[in-house]
Amino acid sequence: MASELKMLIDQVSREKGIDRQTLISTLEEAIKxxxxxxxxxxxxxxxTFNEEFGEIEAFQFKEVVEHVTDHEKEVSLEEARALDAEAELGDELGIRMSTDALGRIAAQSAKQVIIQKMKDAEREVVYDEYKGRKGEIINGIVQRIDKNGITVNIGQAEAILPSKEQIPRExxxxxxRIRAYVxxxxxxxxxxxxVLSRTHPHFLIQLFHSEVPEIAEGIVSIIAANREPGSRAKIAVVSKSPDVDPVGACVGMKGSRVQNVVQELRGEKIDIVPWNMDPAKFVVNALAPAxxxxxxxxxxxRSMEVIVPDDQLSLAIGKRGQNVRLASKLTNWRIDVNSESRYGRKKQAGYQALLQLPHLTNEMADRLYEAGITSxxxxxxASATELMDLTRQSKAVVEEMKIQVQELLSVKTDAAAEPMDEAGPVEPQEQDILEAGEPSAESATERVSGE
Structure with a gap:
């Protein structure tokens, strides 16, 4: 029958998930x-641990000598042969020591070593288990909340959800109960x-993986995702099958799939954007619903200037620039949004000449242009007073501006006389969207809110 120590090792190994041999090695080290x-x-x-008898055996090795000078490392031939009749001079003889006489202090020391080694082994088991779960969603229970964040009980271990990884106002x-991204x-x-996160874009991606079977099966792929946590998010999706609508698959019947994600993110609005190989069409989709x-x-x-009807400008830009900012991050293109009226002005030489002035912004140039100052x-x-009203600048700035105007007017350049390179400069490529018959972003994208 196995000894009590052997049964204890088996029990601890089973309950703590620690390798049995690790426990035995720890015990041997503690006794030593x-x-x-x-x-x-x-x-x-x-x-060593004797598996047959289920007990720890300790041996002190001494060299068999004729005359003993060091009692801790040497043993006489006579004493050696009393223990082993075949002992000869120069042999290494292992003499068994009793572990019962170690004493209270030594036993306490052994206990501390065992406890520490067990803790180290447990930590190693936890690390090995969770390092492979990095990038997954994990469920847990809020254990405590402090200035460092939220401590979450995830079963065998504790995790931390730092303040910066929490959704604002959550x-x-x-x-x-809490769900978070590892x-x-x-x-x-x-x-x-x-370390957990509820603000990372991949948290959003993993939520869709769990809600949309087509994504889990690989039919629909999420190409990119970007968020302003707690406010709004955009994801770009594409389907490998012509029979599967990627946007419709993510939205689900009556919005059931995407609503589950929205509820988990506490009402964060989600724009599901169809990805397109053509960067211009992808940007148009990303700026939906404009x-x-x-x-x-x-x-x-790697930039685009997007022209929208005047009544669509605020919609394209979004609240505090949120829509165009998220679209830019999603597509990885710099996006400048302008209205058709401003774009028309920019094509005129007079408007471009106004923008040469260092202190004049686009907004100031628009106000001047609308007031009839087009060159x-x-x-x-124009009078200084009129310019102060239109530009909303101080008298000193306006007077400096007028000096700069005079300097520009005094410089006589004859651009037509300059020889032009045959190839000419590389002009940005214009692409008409609505005129080319492309569907508008409004029809190409589903926008879902937490309402």
Whole structure:
């Protein structure tokens, strides 16, 4: 029958999930440490676990000599043959030591070593389990809340949801269930630190993976995702099958699938955008629900100027620039949105001349243009008072502006006389969207809110 120690090792290994051999090695190390603590460090020791009898055996090795000079490392031939009749001079003889006489202090030391080694082994088991779950969604229960964040009980371990990884205005209480994205698993002195996030774009992606079977099966793919947590998000999707609508698959019957995601994100609005290989069409889809009339592409600078009807300008830009900002991050293109009226003005030489002035912004140039000041000559003739009202600048700035106008007018350039390179400059490529018969972004994209 197995001894009590052997059964205890098997039980701890089973309950704590620690490798049995690791426990045995820990126990052997602890006994060796206790013996050295009691008798000193000069012993040549070997401590092993006897599987057959289920007990720890400790042996002190001594050299068989004719005349003993060091009792801790040497044994006489006479004493050696009393233990082993076949002992000869020069042999290494293992003498069994009793572990029962270690004493209270040594036993306590052994206990501390065992406890520490078990904790280290447990931490290693937890780290090995969760390092492979990085990038997954995990469920847990809020254990405590402090200035460092929310501590979450995830079963065998605790995880931390830092303040910066929490959705703004989201409130949790002790005992609440919580879902979060495993952002990182670190090894620190106190054990593995599992860092969670509810703001990461991949949290949104993983939520759709769990809600949309077509994504889990690989029929629909999420190409990109970007969020302003708690407010709005955009994801770009594409289907590998012509029979499956990627937007419709993510939305679900009566919006059931996307609404589950919205509820988990506490009402965060989600725009589901169909991805397109053509960057201009992709940007148009990403700017939904605004209607786009023209896109001017600058491949060298990876930027686009998007022209929209005047009544669509605020919709395209979004509240505090949110719509165009998210679209720019989603498509990885710099996007400048302008109205058709401003775009028409920019094509006129007079308006471009006004923009040469260092202190004049686009908004100021628009106000001047609407007031009938459409060229540098008109600006030079306007009164300082009128310019102060239109530009909302101080008298000193306006007077400096008028000096700059005079300097520009005094410079006589004859651009037509300059020889032009045959190839000419590389102009940005214009692409008409509505005129080319492309569907508007409004019809190409589903927008879902938490309402």
């Amino acid at each position: 440490s206790a013996i050295k603590k009691k008798y000193g460090n000069r012993f040549d020791l070997d401590v 409130v949790f209480r002790q005992g609440d 952002l990182d698993v670190k090894k620190i002195s106190k054990g593995p630190q599992i 209607i786009i009339s023209k896109v001017i592409i600058d491949q060298n600078n 540098l000559e008109d600006l030079a003739e």
